[in-house]
Structure formats: structure tokens, C-alpha cells
Amino acid sequence: MIVLEKRPNPSRAWAFATPVLAVIATMIAGGLLFAALGKDPVLAIRTIFWDPLFGDFASYTRPQLLIKAGPLILIAVGLSFGFRAGIWNIGAEGQYILGALTGAAVGLAFYPTESRLVFPLMVAAGALGGIAWALIPALLKIRFGTNEILVSLMLVYVATNLLAYAALGPLQNPEGMGFPGSRNLSQWLAAANLELFPGTGIHWGVIAAGLAVIVAHVLLARHVFGFAVRLAGQSPRAAAFAGVSPSRLVLACMAMSGGLAGAAGLFEVTGPAGQISIDFNVGYGFTAIIVAFLGRLHPVGILLAGLLMALTYIGGEMAQLQLSLPAAAIQLFQGMLLFFLLAMDVLTQFRLRWKGAPVVPAPAAAAAPQEAS
Amino acid sequence: MDLGGISPILLLASLMVASTPILLAALGELVVERAGVLNLGVEGMMITGAITGFATAVATGSPALGFLGAAAGGAALSVIFAVLVLWLKSNQVATGLALTLFGLGLASLIGQGYQGIRAPSTARLDIPLLSDIPALGPILFRHDWVVYLGLALVAGTWWFLSRTRAGLTLRAVGENHDAAHALGYHVLRLRFLAILFGGACAGLGGAYLSLVRVPQWTEGVTAGAGWIALAIVVFASWRPLRLLLGAWLFGGISVLQLNLQAANVPVPVEVLSMAPYLVTILVLVLISSGRGRARLAAPGSLGQPFHASR
Numbered sequence: 001m002i003v004l005e006k007r008p009n010p011s012r013a014w015a016f017a018t019p020v021l022a023v024i025a026t027m028i029a030g031g032l033l034f035a036a037l038g039k040d041p042v043l044a045i046r047t048i049f050w051d052p053l054f055g056d057f058a059s060y061t062r063p064q065l066l067i068k069a070g071p072l073i074l075i076a077v078g079l080s081f082g083f084r085a086g087i088w089n090i091g092a093e094g095q096y097i098l099g100a101l102t103g104a105a106v107g108l109a110f111y112p113t114e115s116r117l118v119f120p121l122m123v124a125a126g127a128l129g130g131i132a133w134a135l136i137p138a139l140l141k142i143r144f145g146t147n148e149i150l151v152s153l154m155l156v157y158v159a160t161n162l163l164a165y166a167a168l169g170p171l172q173n174p175e176g177m178g179f180p181g182s183r184n185l186s187q188w189l190a191a192a193n194l195e196l197f198p199g200t201g202i203h204w205g206v207i208a209a210g211l212a213v214i215v216a217h218v219l220l221a222r223h224v225f226g227f228a229v230r231l232a233g234q235s236p237r238a239a240a241f242a243g244v245s246p247s248r249l250v251l252a253c254m255a256m257s258g259g260l261a262g263a264a265g266l267f268e269v270t271g272p273a274g275q276i277s278i279d280f281n282v283g284y285g286f287t288a289i290i291v292a293f294l295g296r297l298h299p300v301g302i303l304l305a306g307l308l309m310a311l312t313y314i315g316g317e318m319a320q321l322q323l324s325l326p327a328a329a330i331q332l333f334q335g336m337l338l339f340f341l342l343a344m345d346v347l348t349q350f351r352l353r354w355k356g357a358p359v360v361p362a363p364a365a366a367a368a369p370q371e372a373s
Numbered sequence: 374m375d376l377g378g379i380s381p382i383l384l385l386a387s388l389m390v391a392s393t394p395i396l397l398a399a400l401g402e403l404v405v406e407r408a409g410v411l412n413l414g415v416e417g418m419m420i421t422g423a424i425t426g427f428a429t430a431v432a433t434g435s436p437a438l439g440f441l442g443a444a445a446g447g448a449a450l451s452v453i454f455a456v457l458v459l460w461l462k463s464n465q466v467a468t469g470l471a472l473t474l475f476g477l478g479l480a481s482l483i484g485q486g487y488q489g490i491r492a493p494s495t496a497r498l499d500i501p502l503l504s505d506i507p508a509l510g511p512i513l514f515r516h517d518w519v520v521y522l523g524l525a526l527v528a529g530t531w532w533f534l535s536r537t538r539a540g541l542t543l544r545a546v547g548e549n550h551d552a553a554h555a556l557g558y559h560v561l562r563l564r565f566l567a568i569l570f571g572g573a574c575a576g577l578g579g580a581y582l583s584l585v586r587v588p589q590w591t592e593g594v595t596a597g598a599g600w601i602a603l604a605i606v607v608f609a610s611w612r613p614l615r616l617l618l619g620a621w622l623f624g625g626i627s628v629l630q631l632n633l634q635a636a637n638v639p640v641p642v643e644v645l646s647m648a649p650y651l652v653t654i655l656v657l658v659l660i661s662s663g664r665g666r667a668r669l670a671a672p673g674s675l676g677q678p679f680h681a682s683r
Binding site: 140143147149151154155161169293326329333334336338342346 | 413456457462463464467470471476478479482596601604607644646650651657661
């Protein structure tokens with residue numbers, strides 16, 4: 001029988017290896033799933049993971065990769081700080097919607113002004129909208145001790161209702177002949193978030209995502225805020241002794257994730273989505289949670305995880321068209337990836353041992369770190 | 374606007390029906406949390422139960438078998454959670470979220486062929502004599518059997534937790550798993566059973582939505598009911614009888630807002646649809662703020678992984 005033995009410190013080698021192993025395991029399990037659905041598993045996996053990058057339509061799908069990865073990375077980087085510190089903002093989808101709504105509303109107030117200032121103003125408004133929405137669970141948690149998981153999630157449902165209200169009411173296109181949805185923002189030059197380099201898919205949101213990764217990396221590795229976040233996650237008591245204020249940490253982490261999610265929403269609604277419509281959001285806020293964990297809550301890891309997750313989105317769409325694989329299968333596939341990752345995490349924290357094999361005596365294991373220091 | 378069309382007796386009767394899915398799911402989660410495990414995958418297990426129950430009922434033509442299939446579906450999904458959390462020591466919050474995302478995907482995959490089909494109807498079970506009582510009869514005693522099952526499960530859970538030896542052990546495991554382990558109780562085995570029960574209950578709750586409330590399969594049929602169930606457990610301070618109160622409150626709000634929509638109240642439909650979620654937040658604030666009461670009532674080992682070092 002196998003027994004688990006707690007490692008004195010998490011294994012760094014396994015921390016790098018587990019995401020890769022999880023992806024491989026997901027491919028195998030996914031292949032079995034696709035076979036069960038009556039599709040050729042090898043072909044399906046190839047369509048999802050290979051064809052978007054190197055297939056016949058790669059010149060079209062490669063830019064899509066960055067378009068999809070941009071918001072995922074931007075949101076996930078924001079979430080990772082809170083997740084590290086044990087602050088669970090799982091309502092990023094709501095903050096994403098609110099950012100798009102407030103940003104678009106501010107922009108549309110200036111319609112049809114052609115000014116270079118409109119777009120930056122909209123980005124700021126979008127970020128502020130996301131921050132405001134994220135501060136609701138943060139302030140309630142600080143003031144009343146409510147659970148931020150539940151409140152931030154409830155606010156997602158409130159946000160989707162607000163979105164429906166706005167798309168059919170205040171933000172509806174007055175020249176839209178009664179169709180739901182706002183004016184087309186991507187066709188209004190002052191507000192449009194266009195492709196900056198033709199054929200690459202890079203728009204302002206992608207650039208913001210890249211900047212967020214760099215800034216987050218510096219914050220985490222070099223800044224006292226990153227230290228506070230890591231400390232609070234590993235030992236809240238130690239953090240309290242070190243003078244980290246829990247309330248301020250909650251506010252900072254929630255505002256950060258909300259702001260980035262809100263900005264992501266604004267970039268999406270002015271670019272790829274083009275307008276405020278009832279269903280412009282496609283669940284990036286939830287998928288970003290998977291991205292954050294898959295990237296080990298580390299900025300560089302999140303960058304890679306975001307690209308991988310974007311790949312499954314695009315590959316999934318291709319598999320839908322070419323192999324008539326159901327869209328839900330991809331959602332299942334993404335959920336499976338997170339399961340495998342969480343399951344394999346056990347290898348990072350614990351050592352597997354056959355029962356009966358000689359175990360390192362406990363005093364020696366405890367003494368080892370002291371000798372090293 | 375036509376508020377006169379709303380009959381208080383019908384409103385209360387439909388409140389009983391509307392609260393049943395949340396009640397069932399919350400009851401399962403309550404037992405899981407009393408055992409010291411936080412399963413945030415209620416929404417995923419609910420929607421999986423909704424579709425497995427629906428599929429079983431359509432295939433067999435029997436709603437009773439459908440509910441059985443739903444319980445099995447919810448429990449099966451919870452096994453994944455249990456293995457990850459109990460034996461592979463994964464983070465409970467992250468695993469619960471993964472379970473919800475996975476369940477939503479699984480349900481819409483299974484549900485593909487079932488859109489637009491009507492479920493076989495669940496028969497109403499009027500309780501003789503009692504159902505003839507004026508006012509109280511229609512409110513309490515003219516429902517389908519699942520409503521009664523929900524109420525019976527609440528009573529049964531209360532009795533189990535507070536009056537039986539096994540219930541006491543379960544609470545001990547939830548309050549302090551190290552102490553319970555030292556006393557020789559099987560912490561992981563008990564938690565596994567509790568998680569299975571939670572999954573089965575969530576499945577039943579989901580099936581009540583797809584088989585009775587709606588009654589057909591639509592994607593996202595649970596619409597956050599699983600999350601509201603989680604909130605109600607906090608609201609109830611982890612006590613079964615208070616759970617009933619919480620579920621009725623939320624059932625009441627959702628029924629009321631539907632009635633107000635039908636009565637053409639001059640408030641946008643979307644604002645009315647927000648009401649249950651906003652009230653959930655409000656209630657969470659009220660229950661958490663009373664000198665930190667809610668947190669004091671939470672089981673001591675809630676959300677912490679258990680690893681027997683010896």
C-alpha cells in the first residue's frame with residue numbers, strides 16, 4: 001500500500017512537472033472521452049492542440065490565439081494575488097461585465113466625438129467599474145465578515161442581469177431599429193480597440209496583459225506587497241506579526257483583480273466583441289480561474305497557461321466545425337485539466353512511499369533544515 | 374400593474390415548491406460542512422443531477438426512477454471531489470470550483486439530445502384529510518412527494534446530527550479532526566460518506582428543477598441555486614431546522630419576484646430577477662455581522678485538509 005509522507009518543503013521539481021503531466025493526462029482522458037463520443041481521439045486531439053498552430057488555417061487561427069489569451073491572462077494575473085493570499089475572488093466574470101458596461105457607457109457619452117482621449121478614458125472607466133464591483137465583497141468582508149466567495153459569485157448573477165438591462169435599455173443603439181445591443185464600438189474609430197500590427201491579433205488588451213505579467217512578476221518577486229501576499233498565504237499568523245494588515249490586503253487584492261478584469265472586459269467589448277450585447281461575455285472570468293491555477297499562480301506560468309487555454313478554445317471551435325464535437329466537450333475538457341492538476345499537486349506536497357519501506361526518522365527530517373541554515 | 378391577482382395562499386404554496394431544490398442541496402452541504410469539508414461544487418453536482426435525473430426519467434418514464442438517477446449522478450460526481458480532497462489532499466476551494474466547472478460542462482454534454490423534451494410529470498400527492506384544512510391544506514399538504522421528502526430529510530438530519538451516536542461522531546470529526554482521529558474514529562471514511570450524501574442531495578435538488586419546476590432540460594437550469602444553497606448553510610448557522618427557514622425565505626423571494634413580473638410592476642424585469650441574489654448578499658451581511666456569530670458557529674475543522682501523520 002502507498003502512504004503519503006509530508007515533504008518538509010514543497011518540491012520545486014514537481015511544481016514544474018505537474019502542470020505538464022496534467023496536460024498530458026488530460027489529453028489521454030480527453031481522447032478516451034472523444035472516443036466514447038464516437039470521434040477519432042487522435043484526430044480530435046490533433047485538431048485541438050496542433051491544427052490551430054500549424055494546420056491549414058493557421059494564418060487565421062494564430063492571431064485568434066492572442067485575442068483569446070489576452071483577457072484570460074489579464075484576469076488570471078489579477079486573481080493570482082488574491083488566491084495566493086487566501087482571498088477568493090471568484091466573481092471575476094461579474095467584474096469583467098461591469099468593466100465593459102461602465103467603460104462603454106462613459107465612451108458612448110462622448111459619441112460621436114473623434115478624440116484620441118476617448119479610448120484611454122474608457123479603459124480607465126472600465127477598470128474603475130471592475131474595481132468598484134470587486135470592492136463590494138471586499139468591503140463587506142472587512143466590515144461584516146461575510147464570505148467573499150459567495151458575495152462575489154452572487155454579484156456575477158446581478159451583473160448579467162445589469163448587462164441585459166443595459167443592452168435592452170440605457171445603452172441600446174438608438175439607430176439599431178430595436179435590436180438589443182449598443183452602438184458598434186469597434187466601428188467608431190475613437191473607441192475602437194483595433195489590431196495594432198496586422199495579422200498578429202495584438203490589440204491593446206494583449207499589450208496590457210503582457211505588461212500585467214511583467215508588473216506582477218516584479219511585484220511578487222521584488223516588492224513588499226508581493227512578500228505580504230505570499231506570507232499571508234503561507235501563514236496568516238506570521239503575516240500578522242510582520243505587520244501585514246489583513247483588511248488592507250483584502251482591499252488591495254480584490255481591487256487589483258477587479259481592475260484587471262474590468263479592463264479586460266472593456267478591451268473585449270471595444271475590440272473582438274465590438275458592442276455591448278446580452279451575451280458578449282463568454283465565461284473568461286471563470287476560465288481565468290483555471291488559468292491561474294494551471295500557471296501555479298505565477299505570472300510567467302499564467303502567461304503559458306493562458307496561451308494553452310486559448311488554444312483549447314480555438315481548437316475546440318475547430319473541432320466543433322470539422323468533427324462536430326459538441327461545444328460542451330471542450331468545457332468538460334478544461335474542467336478535467338484543473339482536476340488532473342489538483343490531483344497531481346499531491347506530488348508537490350507529499351512524498352509517496354510503499355508501506356514497510358524504511359522511512360526517514362522524524363528527528364533527522366526535522367533537523368535537516370536547521371543544519372542548512 | 375395588477376397586484377390584486379396575487380393570491381397569498383397560492384404564493385405560500387408555490388413558495389414550498391420553489392424552496393425545495395435549494396433546501397435539498399443545502400441540506401446535503403450542511404452535512405458535508407458539519408463533517409469539516411467545504412464542497413463548493415454544489416452547483417456542478419446539482420446540474421449534473423438535473424440532467425441525469427431528467428435522462429433517467431425520460432428513458433424509463435418514471436419520475437421516481439429519475440430522482441434515483443439524479444441522486445446517483447450527484448453522488449458519482451461528488452466521488453471525484455472526495456478522492457481529490459480526502460486522499461490527494463487538494464485545496465478544497467479550488468477543487469470545489471473545478472467540480473462546478475466540470476459539472477456544468479458534463480451536464481450540457483449529456484443534455485444535448487434532451488432539449489425541448491417534456492419530462493414525465495411527477496404526480497401530486499394530496500395528503501388525505503389534512504389537505505382539506507382551509508388555507509393550511511393547500512399551502513402544506515397538496516404537493517408532490519419530493520416536497521415531503523425534503524421536509525422529512527430535514528427532520529431526519531436534525532435527528533441524526535443531534536440524537537445519534539454516528540451524528541455525534543460526525544460532528545466531532547468536523548470540529549476537530551485530529552482529536553477525532555486520536556480517539557480512533559475513521560475521519561476520511563466518515564467524510565467520504567458525508568460527501569456522498571451531499572452529492573446525492575444536490576442531485577435530487579437539481580432534478581427537482583428539471584423534472585418538476587421547469588419541467589424540461591435547459592442549459593444552466595440551476596442558475597446559481599447551488600451557490601444560494603451554500604449561502605443558506607451559512608445563514609442557518611449549520612443547523613438543519615434553521616435551514617428550513619432560510620430555504621423558505623429564498624423560495625419566497627423568487628416566487629414573489631416572478632409574481633411581480635407577471636403582475637407588470639413598473640420595475641424592469643432584470644431588476645426583479647436580481648432580487649434573490651441581492652437578498653442573499655443582504656442576508657449574509659446580516660448573519661455575519663451579529664458580533665461574528667456566523668463564524669463562531671462554523672465547524673472548527675471546516676476547509677482544512679486532514680493528514681494523519683501517525
